[in-house]
Every structure is written in C-alpha cells, then in structure tokens.
Amino acid sequence: MNENLNIAKTYNPKEFEERIYKVWEEEKYFTPKVDKNKKPFTIIMPPPNITGKLHLGHALDSSLQDFLIRVKRMQGYSTLWLPGEDHASIATEVKVENELLKQGLVKKEMGREAFLEKVWEWTEKYRERIRTQLKKMGVSADFTRESFTMDENLSKAVRAVFVKLYNEGLIYRGNRIVNWCPKCMTALSDAEIEYEEQEGHFWHIKYPVIGADEYLEIATTRPETMLGDTAVAVNPKDERYTHLVGKKLMLPLVNREIPIVADDYVDIEFGTGAVKITPAHDPNDYEVGKRHNLPEIVIMNEDGTINALGGKYAGMDRYEARKAIVEDLKQQGFLVSIKDHSHNVGCHDRCGTVIEPMISKQWYVKMAELAKPAIDVVKNKQIKFVPERFDKIYFNWMENIQDWCISRQLWWGHRIPVWYCQDCGEMIVSMEEPTQCTKCSSHNLKQDEDVLDTWFSSALWPFSTLGWPDKTEDLEYFYPTDVLVTGYDIIFFWVARMIFSGLHNMNDIPFHTVLIHGIVRDSNGKKMSKSLGNGVDPLDVIDKYGADALRFMLITGNAPGNDIRFYEEKVEAARNFANKIWNASRFVMMYLDKDIMEKYKNCKDYTAADKWILSRANTVVKEVTENIEKYELGMASQKVYDFMWSEFCDWYIELVKPVLYGEDEKAKGVVFNVLFNVLTTGLKLLHPVMPFITEEIYTHIQDKEKTITTSKWPEYKEELKDEKAEENMDYIIEAIKALRNVRVEMNVPPSRKAKVMIYAMEGKDAFESGKVYFEKLASASKVIFLNSKDEVPENAVSAVTKGAEMYMPLLDLVDLEKELDRLNKKKVKLEKEIERVEKKLSNKGFVAKAPEAVVNEEKAKGEKYREMLSSVMERINNLK
Known part of the structure; x- marks a missing residue:
C-alpha cells in the first residue's frame, strides 16, 4: 500500500465532515474578493425565519444553491453566496410571546422596550442555531458577510425605500380591506393565511322588499356580518330580479334601508342568485361597494367583538353574536333554513385564529406603476423562470395586483419612519428621527406605532445585503445577482417584490434566473407538518447517514418545479454510493505509485478499456456540464452516479486489475495515470452534490492542491472523444x-x-x-x-x-451426472406438488367450502409448478 495516499479503512462521515468544514472556514475558501479580473457569480440565500430549526425544505433549497455555487467557484468565477436570516415579524413575535406566557410574563404588561429585549435574545439564539445547521449541511456560504433583516445597514435601506416611495407618491395611508387577526390584532399578508376545510352552515335569510309583498332570499356563512350590510346585489342578466334593481330592502334586525344593485360579480347559477354586500368585511364585497359607491360600515372591534354600530349585539364576540343573531332571525321569522356547508376558512398560520376581512387604516404601496416594468422584464426574458411555466403564475398575480398593505400592528420589526406632531398634527416622513416639528417646531413628536410587513425588508434583500443605499464595492461588483433558488409558494410574496424593488431602486434586475423547486413531502406524498407528526429533522438524517447522503438524495430526486418525496431508504442508498466511492478510491490509492506515474505520465499506450473510460469520462463531463447549465441538477447528479458506480467502479477497475496485479511497469504506469485522472474527474463532478467525501478523498489522493473546492472544473476535450473505443x-x-x-x-x-x-x-x-x-x-x-x-x-x-x-x-x-441427478430429484418433487394440488382441487367439498381466494391460490400454485416442471424437463432433455 502507498502510505502517502492512505485514507481510513471504512467510510464514516462523522470522522471528517466537521473537521473539513472548519478547514474550509479557516482557509476562507468561501469568502470571495472583489476581483475585476474575474467574473462574479452571486446567489443571495433566501433568508430562513428565526422561528425555529430548519426543515427538509431548507435542506433542499440550500443543497441546490450550494450545487450551483460550487460549480461556478470551480469554473473560476468570484463566487459570493451570501447567507442571512429574516426577522419574520409576526411569526417571531407570536413565538416569543408564547414562550414568555409560559414564564408568566405578558407582552403588554412588559412594555415595548422590555419585550423587544427578549426578542433580541431569541434572535441571537436562533440565528446561531440556523448558522450551525447550514454548516452541517456543508453550505459553502460566506458567513463573514452574513446579513439579518434587522441589521442597522438593512434597516437604513428599509427607511430609505419607504421615504423614497412616499416622496414619489407611491406610499400612502388609507382605509382599505385587509386580512385581520382578532387574536394578534394585526393586519396579515396572504402569505400568513392557511386555509382549512371546516364544517359550517349556510344560513338562508329573508330580506323584505320595501313597498312590495316580496323578499330576496340570501345565503351567508357569516350571519353576524349582516350588521354591516349596505346592499344586496343581483346579476343584471338575472330575469328573476330585473324588476327589483334600484328598489330598497329592509335589513332585518338592523332596520336599515339598503339598495338592490346589479353587478356582474353575482353568479346566477350559485345559491339564490342574490348576494348580501358587506363592503367593510369581505374583499369581493369591498370591490362591489367601490363600483356602486356604497357605504362601508365596520361593525367589529380589533379583537373580534361587535362594536357600537352593532346595536344590541355590541360587546359580544363575533361567534357569540352569530348565535344571538340567528336566534333573533328565527324568532322574527326571517330565517328560511340552515343548510350544512363544508368550506375553506382562512386562518392565521401562526396562532390558528380565523381571520376577519376588515377595513382598516393602514399604510399601502401603490402597485400599478411598480408592477409594469416588473412584468416587462419577465416577458422580454431578462428574467427567466425555470421551469418556464411559472412565469404564468407570476403574470397572473402581477397583472391583477392590488395595492400592498405594508403596515403591521406589532412591536417586532422595522418601525414605520413616520412621526406625528402632537401639537399641530403635522406628519413627518424621515430617514432619521426628527428632533422638532417641521411645521410648528414643537419637540412633542410621536413615532408611528406600527412596523412594516416583513416582506417589505425582504423585497430589498438582493441589494440591501450588499450595502445599499451606500455605494459599496460589493454592491458595484456583485449586483445584480445571478440565480435565485426558491420554492413556488412565494413567487408572489417575495420573488415579485424583489423584482420591482430592484428595478425601482437599482434601475436593474435583481437576478437573471429564478430556479423554482417544489416542497419535500413524506413518503406517502403528504406535506410535512408538526400536527401530522411526519416531519423529518435534517440533522437527525445527517447524524445517521452523513450530509453528503442527504444532499444526494434531495438533489437526485429533484426536477425543477416538482415536489419530491422523502424516503429514508433513498438516503441509505446514497450512503451506500458514498461507501462504494470510498472503497473504490481506497483500492486505487493502494496501488498508485507517484514515481511510476511520473515516469509514464506522457505514455499513450492505451488498452481498449483505457480508451473507453477516458472517452466516457470526457462525454460525462460534457453532458453533466450541459445539464447544469440548464439547471437540470438532478439529472446531472444521476449521470455522475451512473458513471462512477457502474462504468468506473464496476467495470474499469475490474478490467484493469490484471495490470495492477501484474509485473509490467509500463502498463501499470499507464493504468495508474488513467485511474488517477478519471477518479479525480469523477470526484470533481460529484463535489457539488457530495462536498465532504470528495474533499476527503481528493486531498489524500494528490498533494498539489489543498482543496477540491477551488480546483478546476473538468472541461470537455475533443481529442479525448473516441466513439470507436x-x-x-x-x-x-x-x-x-x-x-x-x-x-x-x-x-x-x-x-x-x-x-x-x-x-x-x-x-x-x-x-x-x-x-x-x-x-x-x-x-x-x-x-x-x-x-x-x-x-x-x-x-x-x-x-x-x-x-x-x-x-x-x-x-x-456442469458435471453431467451430478446435474442430471439434481434435476431428476427436482422433477420428482415438482410432480408430487402437482399431484397434491390436483387432488385438492378435485375435492368438491374443498372447492365448495373454501374461500374463493384460497381456491385461486391453489390454482396459481398448480400453474407455477407445471411451468417449473416444464423448464426442468427441457434442461434434462438438453443434457441427455
């Protein structure tokens, strides 16, 4: 054995994964320099929320990014993969609040400042946890540039954008309908809503027509909202109600006159064809109300109780009011029927409370002007979605975009940079905290209590992390970034916002490609969740099989845009592959002799096997590189797997063993060099998906380079192509x-x-x-x-x-006599089995009483035994 090239006898990732990562960090392999002689390649990591541990979705996301960044690093680019975390306003606030409640501490009683101190403690703890998990996965991110959405430089960017948009007339404060959480008492984004299938009812209610002996029957799943009804709508083409359009109805219980309006929004075929319109408590009704200039009556308080406009129901919880209203409708003869109804109900994804659509005074961004250029850059292919089908989802949302509610009634987050003069009422929008009123010079100023939607700061992520609004060296060199890798579930909430934010603030796209992946489901295809108890902790998998095996399973099972299923058996198979590479590499190292290799390094006296493996390795380099350029990372990894396992390990090594075991020095020299070149090529191709094992083997098999991470990516060479071989x-x-x-x-x-x-x-x-x-x-x-x-x-x-x-x-x-003896014994045994089955099936009592499945099983056995007997007889006849 060549001791200089020796590695451990058995593959055990626990022995080297952590050690290797420390070396990578110490040597700063992942910390790029601004080098004008190199092309930059930049990926900004989608920032995980600081709300807990990372899951398999994060593992997939980071593995795909790491694959791309490692390839580009080896291709000679100055590669920056910038990591970071998102403060996740509402998610983190709910988590911390719940933790404090366990300690007997109440958020409101603590006060804003004391509460935020606790949140910062949480932040430091979970940012460190996320950092550790990412490193365990082997991510080659530059943690010296790590960012956090609440860092001062990022907060500065947030304030700069808010002030800029406000001064341009694109940010305003107004009353619009929002998703409202009565428990957390804040507006929510659509991303924070989860829809649950719930059993409910349709309450059918009579709305009497004033001045006529008839009524309209409406059906609602939320009877309490009728307190805020300001119209009933019918379709203008609905002949049943044409004569009533323009007339008035008496709103039951409330005794308020409301009009009957005609609007295409109403589906003639659905329900009764008459729809109650509550503009202040339903997003569709809100739009109908705008078209018909209807009043907007908010009938709920922020905590979900009925307000003073609810009359006798004021002070009741919304569900308590529902029961009382239904009972009163019944007593007064307005309730026609109650029908069971199963429907999707929007709930806050953090606290589980059913959300209440409600008009609220909030801060908004006007989106029409910002959306147009963001649509154009995708249409003209300046930004491409992979797979391309996802651009349709993007267009659908962007072309129908509503103004963006950016304020949240929380304490944790970027506080809105607006101050109000308590003496003259002047509103001051400023990057820095003002010391006096710009109108009356009063010092009695109060900052807006609200914070900005988490997505507001996330929208700036590709350039705020590089130093904007300051003109930094990093910003000039690494922006625009290259590829965004993310899941399809946040195309609207994040991808679109980064695109229009980059265009508006940087006058350039934030990235040229959006690589979309699906979610990781369990082996049965179900979404992983705590409630189902089917979640898998990536660290548990790494502890059992190693990071390389997990990464390999996730990437080879992945096709852009598609969900994948997690099978532990596939992780185990990936570990078996790593073990195969380890053992094959160790075998090769046992025979390699540097002196003989050097002596015959230019010798081209190749055998058929040598020519074949060199050509095949060259072809695989070309195909894998092409796959990667098309973002077919799963396909690329599978080709490396097939080549290394089958062609290199199972065939080439076996084919050249006679040379390795022989005495011909020249033949050995040629084979040594071929083995070395093909193995190192394979390791480089495998490195982006399995970084640890490839580093450990590469640093042992050669001593010219300290690491595989910055070694040269293999290139296709036409002269090595040998189709005949x-x-x-x-x-x-x-x-x-x-x-x-x-x-x-x-x-x-x-x-x-x-x-x-x-x-x-x-x-x-x-x-x-x-x-x-x-x-x-x-x-x-x-x-x-x-x-x-x-x-x-x-x-x-x-x-x-x-x-x-x-x-x-x-x-x-074969030994003819022994084989015939064996076959004749088998023939006798099979004939007895056939006789037993036939006897059983000829027994009428058995056939009549036995279950049909048992009878069929016996028939199948008979067929199988007859086929086996026929095969045995054929062999016997051939031997005679």
Missing part, C-alpha cells in the same frame, strides 16, 4: 453480461472456468481486443473465435449479445 467496449461489456447471466441461470460457480466460442457478425475487432477481459470477468478458460456456426460443438450453451452469438461447452459448465 466506446462502441467496442459496449460490445465487450454486453457480451460479458450475457455470459454471466447464462452462468447464473445454470448455477455455475465463478470458480468453474469454461471455453467461450464467439461467432461475431459485427464488431469482431472489439471482441478480439476484449479477449483478456472475457478471461478475467466472464470466467473464460479460453476464448475461441469461430468463422462459421457450423463450428459450434454439440451440447453447447448459447448466449446472444449485441453483434455476436457466444457458446460454452456444456460439460465445461
């Missing part, structure tokens, strides 16, 4: 497989040699060049080439392969 070896490998199959079918032990006679219809040169390989890998005692089939001896066993028919003398394969 690949075709010839294809003939040989297929022939060896065919011969092996025959031997297996006949139970011939590998130790028993047999003559192999080959009648080649095509590729005769290939078969002749593979003579030595047949002797080694097909247990051939001798290889004979036939000129005609007439030369085939009697009692020869045939094997058909591509381009040839092969024969082995039967007596070379």
Whole structure:
C-alpha cells in the first residue's frame, strides 16, 4: 500500500465532515474578493425565519444553491453566496410571546422596550442555531458577510425605500380591506393565511322588499356580518330580479334601508342568485361597494367583538353574536333554513385564529406603476423562470395586483419612519428621527406605532445585503445577482417584490434566473407538518447517514418545479454510493505509485478499456456540464452516479486489475495515470452534490492542491472523444453480461472456468481486443473465435449479445451426472406438488367450502409448478 495516499479503512462521515468544514472556514475558501479580473457569480440565500430549526425544505433549497455555487467557484468565477436570516415579524413575535406566557410574563404588561429585549435574545439564539445547521449541511456560504433583516445597514435601506416611495407618491395611508387577526390584532399578508376545510352552515335569510309583498332570499356563512350590510346585489342578466334593481330592502334586525344593485360579480347559477354586500368585511364585497359607491360600515372591534354600530349585539364576540343573531332571525321569522356547508376558512398560520376581512387604516404601496416594468422584464426574458411555466403564475398575480398593505400592528420589526406632531398634527416622513416639528417646531413628536410587513425588508434583500443605499464595492461588483433558488409558494410574496424593488431602486434586475423547486413531502406524498407528526429533522438524517447522503438524495430526486418525496431508504442508498466511492478510491490509492506515474505520465499506450473510460469520462463531463447549465441538477447528479458506480467502479477497475496485479511497469504506469485522472474527474463532478467525501478523498489522493473546492472544473476535450473505443467496449461489456447471466441461470460457480466460442457478425475487432477481459470477468478458460456456426460443438450453451452469438461447452459448465441427478430429484418433487394440488382441487367439498381466494391460490400454485416442471424437463432433455 502507498502510505502517502492512505485514507481510513471504512467510510464514516462523522470522522471528517466537521473537521473539513472548519478547514474550509479557516482557509476562507468561501469568502470571495472583489476581483475585476474575474467574473462574479452571486446567489443571495433566501433568508430562513428565526422561528425555529430548519426543515427538509431548507435542506433542499440550500443543497441546490450550494450545487450551483460550487460549480461556478470551480469554473473560476468570484463566487459570493451570501447567507442571512429574516426577522419574520409576526411569526417571531407570536413565538416569543408564547414562550414568555409560559414564564408568566405578558407582552403588554412588559412594555415595548422590555419585550423587544427578549426578542433580541431569541434572535441571537436562533440565528446561531440556523448558522450551525447550514454548516452541517456543508453550505459553502460566506458567513463573514452574513446579513439579518434587522441589521442597522438593512434597516437604513428599509427607511430609505419607504421615504423614497412616499416622496414619489407611491406610499400612502388609507382605509382599505385587509386580512385581520382578532387574536394578534394585526393586519396579515396572504402569505400568513392557511386555509382549512371546516364544517359550517349556510344560513338562508329573508330580506323584505320595501313597498312590495316580496323578499330576496340570501345565503351567508357569516350571519353576524349582516350588521354591516349596505346592499344586496343581483346579476343584471338575472330575469328573476330585473324588476327589483334600484328598489330598497329592509335589513332585518338592523332596520336599515339598503339598495338592490346589479353587478356582474353575482353568479346566477350559485345559491339564490342574490348576494348580501358587506363592503367593510369581505374583499369581493369591498370591490362591489367601490363600483356602486356604497357605504362601508365596520361593525367589529380589533379583537373580534361587535362594536357600537352593532346595536344590541355590541360587546359580544363575533361567534357569540352569530348565535344571538340567528336566534333573533328565527324568532322574527326571517330565517328560511340552515343548510350544512363544508368550506375553506382562512386562518392565521401562526396562532390558528380565523381571520376577519376588515377595513382598516393602514399604510399601502401603490402597485400599478411598480408592477409594469416588473412584468416587462419577465416577458422580454431578462428574467427567466425555470421551469418556464411559472412565469404564468407570476403574470397572473402581477397583472391583477392590488395595492400592498405594508403596515403591521406589532412591536417586532422595522418601525414605520413616520412621526406625528402632537401639537399641530403635522406628519413627518424621515430617514432619521426628527428632533422638532417641521411645521410648528414643537419637540412633542410621536413615532408611528406600527412596523412594516416583513416582506417589505425582504423585497430589498438582493441589494440591501450588499450595502445599499451606500455605494459599496460589493454592491458595484456583485449586483445584480445571478440565480435565485426558491420554492413556488412565494413567487408572489417575495420573488415579485424583489423584482420591482430592484428595478425601482437599482434601475436593474435583481437576478437573471429564478430556479423554482417544489416542497419535500413524506413518503406517502403528504406535506410535512408538526400536527401530522411526519416531519423529518435534517440533522437527525445527517447524524445517521452523513450530509453528503442527504444532499444526494434531495438533489437526485429533484426536477425543477416538482415536489419530491422523502424516503429514508433513498438516503441509505446514497450512503451506500458514498461507501462504494470510498472503497473504490481506497483500492486505487493502494496501488498508485507517484514515481511510476511520473515516469509514464506522457505514455499513450492505451488498452481498449483505457480508451473507453477516458472517452466516457470526457462525454460525462460534457453532458453533466450541459445539464447544469440548464439547471437540470438532478439529472446531472444521476449521470455522475451512473458513471462512477457502474462504468468506473464496476467495470474499469475490474478490467484493469490484471495490470495492477501484474509485473509490467509500463502498463501499470499507464493504468495508474488513467485511474488517477478519471477518479479525480469523477470526484470533481460529484463535489457539488457530495462536498465532504470528495474533499476527503481528493486531498489524500494528490498533494498539489489543498482543496477540491477551488480546483478546476473538468472541461470537455475533443481529442479525448473516441466513439470507436466506446462502441467496442459496449460490445465487450454486453457480451460479458450475457455470459454471466447464462452462468447464473445454470448455477455455475465463478470458480468453474469454461471455453467461450464467439461467432461475431459485427464488431469482431472489439471482441478480439476484449479477449483478456472475457478471461478475467466472464470466467473464460479460453476464448475461441469461430468463422462459421457450423463450428459450434454439440451440447453447447448459447448466449446472444449485441453483434455476436457466444457458446460454452456444456460439460465445461456442469458435471453431467451430478446435474442430471439434481434435476431428476427436482422433477420428482415438482410432480408430487402437482399431484397434491390436483387432488385438492378435485375435492368438491374443498372447492365448495373454501374461500374463493384460497381456491385461486391453489390454482396459481398448480400453474407455477407445471411451468417449473416444464423448464426442468427441457434442461434434462438438453443434457441427455
């Protein structure tokens, strides 16, 4: 064994993964410099929320990004993968508030400042946890540039954008309908809503027509909102109600006159065709109300109780009011019927409370002007979605975009940079905190209590992390970034906002490609969640199988845009692959001799196997690189797997063992160099998906480079292309497989040699060049080439392969007397089994009483035994 090239006997990732990562960090391999002689390649990591541990979705996301960044680093780019975390306003606030409640501490009683101190403690703890988890995954991110959405420089960017948009007239404060959480008492984004299937009811209610002996029947799932009804709408084409349009109804219980309006929003076929309109408590009704200039009556307080406009129901919780209203409708004769109804109900994803659509005074961004250029850059392919189908989802949202509610009634987050003069009422929007009123010079100023929506700061992530609004060296060099890797579930909430924010603030796109991946589901296809108890902790998987195995499973199972299923068996298979590479590499290292390699490094006296493996490695380099350029990372990884496992380990190493075990120094020198070159090429191709094992092997197999991470990515070389060598070896490998199959079918032990006679219809040169390989890998005692089939001896066993028919003398394969004795014993046994089955099936009592499945099972056994007997008889006749 060459001790200089020795690695541990067994593959154990726990022994080297952590050690290797420390070296990578110490050597600053992931910290790029601004180098004008190099092209930059930048990925900004989607920032995970600081609300807990990372899950398999994060593991997939980071593995895909790491794959791309490692390839580009090896291709010579100055690569920046900038990591960071998101403060996640509402999610974090709810988590911390719940933790404090366990300690007997109440947020409101603590006060804003004391509460925020606790949140910062939480932040530091969970940012460190996330950092540790990412490093365990092997991510080659530059943690010296790590960002957090609440860092001072990012907060500065947030204030700058707010002030800029406000001064441009694109930010305003107004009353619009929002998703409202009565428990957390804040507006929510659509991203914070989860829809649950719930059993409910349709309450059918009479609304009397004033001045006529008729009524409209409406159906609602939320009868309490009728307190805020300001109209009933019907479709203008609905002949049932044409005569009533423009007339008035008396709103039951409230005794308020409301109009009947005609609007295309109403579906003639659904329900009664008449819809109550509550503009202040339903987003669709809100739009109808705007079209018809209807009043907007908010009938709820922020905590979900009915307000003073609710009359006798004021002070009741919304569900308590619902019961009382339904009872009063029944008592007064307005309730027509109650029908069961299953429907999707929007709930706050953090606290589980059913959200209440409600008009609220909030801060908004006007989106029409910002959306247009963001639509154009995707239409003209300046920004491409991979897969392309996701641009349709993007267009659908952007072309129908509503103004963006950016204020949240929380304490944790970027506080809105607006101050109000308590003396004259002047509003001051400023980057820095003002010391006096710009109108009356009063010092009695109070900052807006609200914070900005988390997505407001996340929208600036590609440039705020690089130093904007300051003109930094990083910003100039690394912006725009290159690829955004993210899930399809946040195309609206994040991707779109980054695009229009980059265009508006940087006058440039934030990235040129958006690589979309799906979510990781459990083995049954279900979404992983705490409630289902089917979640998998990536660290548990890494502890058991290693980070490389988890990464390999996630990437090879991935196609852009598609969900994948997590199977532990696939992680285990990936670990087996790593073990295969480890053992093969260790075997190669046992024989490599540097002196002999150096002596024959320019010798090209290649065998058929050498030419084949060099050409195949070259072809794989080309195909894998092309796959990566198309973002087909799963396909690229699978090709490396197939090449390394099958062609290199299972075939080439086996084919050259006679040379390794022989005494021919020159032949050894050639093979050593081929083994080294192909193995190191394979390791480099494998490195982006399995960084740890490839680093450990690479740093042991050679001493010219300190790391594989910055080694040169393999390049396709036309001179190494040898289609004839690949075709010839294809003939040989297929022939060896065919011969092996025959031997297996006949139970011939590998130790028993047999003559192999080959009648080649095509590729005769290939078969002749593979003579030595047949002797080694097909247990051939001798290889004979036939000129005609007439030369085939009697009692020869045939094997058909591509381009040839092969024969082995039967007596070379088996001891005739022993084989006939074995087959006759099997024949007797099968005949007895057939007799037993037939006797059982001829018993009318059994057939009549036994379950049909049992009877069918016996029939199937009989068929199987007869087929086996036929095969045995055929073998016996051939041997006689």
